[in-house]
Amino acid sequence: MRRKYPAILFILLLLFIVEWRSYAAPRLGDSADVKAESDQVLYEKLSKQIEADKIRYEEGFKAEQDRISKNYLNEKKQNELAILKQDRTLLINKRNYQFLLIFSTIFILAMLAWLFHKTNIQNSLINSKNAELEKSNRTKDRFFTILGHELRKPALAFRNISKKVNYLLLKDQQDMVYKLGEQIERDAIQLVKLIDNLLYWSKSQSGHVEIEKTSFQLDDIIYLALNQLQYHISEKDIVVLVEPAENGTVYADKNAVLTIFRNVIDNAIKFSEVDSSIFVNVKAQDHKVITTIIDEGKGISDEEQQNSFDQDHIKKMTVGLNNEEGVGIGLYLVNELAKINNGEIYIESKRKEGTRVQIILPASANRDYTL
Numbered sequence: 001m002r003r004k005y006p007a008i009l010f011i012l013l014l015l016f017i018v019e020w021r022s023y024a025a026p027r028l029g030d031s032a033d034v035k036a037e038s039d040q041v042l043y044e045k046l047s048k049q050i051e052a053d054k055i056r057y058e059e060g061f062k063a064e065q066d067r068i069s070k071n072y073l074n075e076k077k078q079n080e081l082a083i084l085k086q087d088r089t090l091l092i093n094k095r096n097y098q099f100l101l102i103f104s105t106i107f108i109l110a111m112l113a114w115l116f117h118k119t120n121i122q123n124s125l126i127n128s129k130n131a132e133l134e135k136s137n138r139t140k141d142r143f144f145t146i147l148g149h150e151l152r153k154p155a156l157a158f159r160n161i162s163k164k165v166n167y168l169l170l171k172d173q174q175d176m177v178y179k180l181g182e183q184i185e186r187d188a189i190q191l192v193k194l195i196d197n198l199l200y201w202s203k204s205q206s207g208h209v210e211i212e213k214t215s216f217q218l219d220d221i222i223y224l225a226l227n228q229l230q231y232h233i234s235e236k237d238i239v240v241l242v243e244p245a246e247n248g249t250v251y252a253d254k255n256a257v258l259t260i261f262r263n264v265i266d267n268a269i270k271f272s273e274v275d276s277s278i279f280v281n282v283k284a285q286d287h288k289v290i291t292t293i294i295d296e297g298k299g300i301s302d303e304e305q306q307n308s309f310d311q312d313h314i315k316k317m318t319v320g321l322n323n324e325e326g327v328g329i330g331l332y333l334v335n336e337l338a339k340i341n342n343g344e345i346y347i348e349s350k351r352k353e354g355t356r357v358q359i360i361l362p363a364s365a366n367r368d369y370t371l
Contacts, residue, residue, distance in 0.1 A: 215364035245282040249364035252341040271297035300349040
């Protein structure tokens with residue numbers, strides 16, 4: 001644009017000179033003719049110069065126009081890049097905000113789920129403890145009811161015993177003295193069994209059963225239990241057949257195992273007919289010693305079998321075929337003692353077909369074996 005004004009002035013100057021010469025030509029006369037050719041040449045040169053200046057002007061104008069256009073395009077591109085950069089920044093910020101929002105939501109939900117789970121666990125523990133406490137209270141109530149009922153009869157039998165004996169002796173009733181002695185013997189044996197069972201039962205409830213495991217012959221414990229129950233066996237004229245094992249050594253607590261077999265055999269005697277038989281078979285098999293006790297008694301119903309090991313179904317009293325009375329915690333206690341000694345107990349029975357009880361204990365050769 002700077003070259004535009006000098007070129008215009010130059011063209012105007014040339015036009016002024018040409019006009020002046022044409023104006024001054026009539027006055028100059030012949031001298032004008034002389035100079036006509038030189039003016040023509042000058043005019044042509046000026047025309048060429050003007051044309052060249054025009055071309056240069058157009059080229060300069062076009063170059064300037066291209067420069068301006070290029071600058072405009074560069075500025076436009078930079079603006080577009082700035083806008084894109086700004087949009088990208090906004091998009092990144094938006095994504096970061098969304099990520100933060102999602103992460104915060106997940107974290108809050110996780111915390112709520114954890115608190116809900118923890119609350120549920122605490123509620124479950126509380127409910128479980130309440131259920132255990134309620135069950136324990138029911139069991140204690142049942143225990144004291146059983147205890148009061150079972151201890152009453154022996155206490156009555158032992159009351160004024162000396163006076164009764166003296167009276168019968170004075171009356172010379174020896175047979176009645178003998179019968180009284182038998183009654184006292186039965187009540188004493190029943191009282192001892194009751195006390196032993198209640199002692200083990202109370203310890204099992206508190207979790208303080210003292211277990212001292214040793215290796216011993218199971219046959220010896222079976223014969224000891226039979227010896228303690230000999231009075232009841234003889235009273236019913238029951239024949240007990242024992243088939244000992246070749247290697248019936250077990251690893252368990254002697255007193256607990258004695259209590260197990262004494263209760264199981266006592267039940268077999270209680271529910272057996274007079275002049276019947278009880279079979280006791282012992283065999284060693286696969287790291288364990290299996291004892292099977294079979295009687296020919298009245299049997300147990302399916303409902304009684306299902307509830308035999310349930311603490312909530314302990315009965316106040318069980319009555320045998322000969323009206324033998326007993327406390328109803330025997331089988332429950334047997335099952336608990338078997339578990340403590342890594343053992344198991346199973347009952348199979350049908351009404352009027354007898355009962356089959358299987359007691360499984362770990363063999364001494366494999367002390368750490370768990371059934």
